[in-house]
Amino acid sequence: MKKSSVIALGAVGLLSVLLVITYLGTRSGPEQITKEEAVAMLDTMKSAVEKKSVGVIMDAIAPSADGKYADMTREQLRMTLARAFQGSGDLTPDFKKITFDGGNQAATLSFDISVKNTQGGMSADDYKGHITLYLKRVEVPCLLGAFKAMDWRITKAESTGPNLSTFGEF
Numbered sequence: 001m002k003k004s005s006v007i008a009l010g011a012v013g014l015l016s017v018l019l020v021i022t023y024l025g026t027r028s029g030p031e032q033i034t035k036e037e038a039v040a041m042l043d044t045m046k047s048a049v050e051k052k053s054v055g056v057i058m059d060a061i062a063p064s065a066d067g068k069y070a071d072m073t074r075e076q077l078r079m080t081l082a083r084a085f086q087g088s089g090d091l092t093p094d095f096k097k098i099t100f101d102g103g104n105q106a107a108t109l110s111f112d113i114s115v116k117n118t119q120g121g122m123s124a125d126d127y128k129g130h131i132t133l134y135l136k137r138v139e140v141p142c143l144l145g146a147f148k149a150m151d152w153r154i155t156k157a158e159s160t161g162p163n164l165s166t167f168g169e170f
Contacts (some may be wrong), residue, residue: 031137042109049115058074092116093113095113107135107136113127113130131158
């Protein structure tokens with residue numbers, strides 16, 4: 001191999017390492033979450049419900065398996081959402097009375113929610129309740145798990161609405 005080829009390959013390798021480091025530096029979320037950022041998470045989840053995207057909703061949830069989400073584990077919540085989305089028509093979530101209490105390492109976001117299901121010309125309220133989301137800045141995998149970054153995720157959720165474990169059943 002020519003000396004110029006070795007130099008070019010070395011430069012490309014160094015540039016790749018610098019790009020990965022830069023990506024990881026910009027990937028980490030802020031030290032403290034604001035109400036606007038927390039509400040933006042809600043807006044993302046609202047869009048995900050309308051598009052029936054389980055993956056986008058699950059991306060907002062901490063990757064650890066020890067959290068409880070309306071008395072379900074992370075995997076139970078994933079299956080419940082998939083089953084409910086499959087058996088529903090057009091879903092329209094609506095958030096009201098949003099309150100936020102933030103800090104450096106943890107925050108809570110509470111709101112009233114109603115989800116309207118429109119199917120076959122009929123419309124019904126599928127879900128109504130009050131939800132409290134507990135947010136923490138946690139390590140999340142990125143670049144196919146090769147690296148970890150710090151970002152804000154939902155670590156726990158409480159709900160006063162109907163039992164979610166029966167959603168999507170006929």
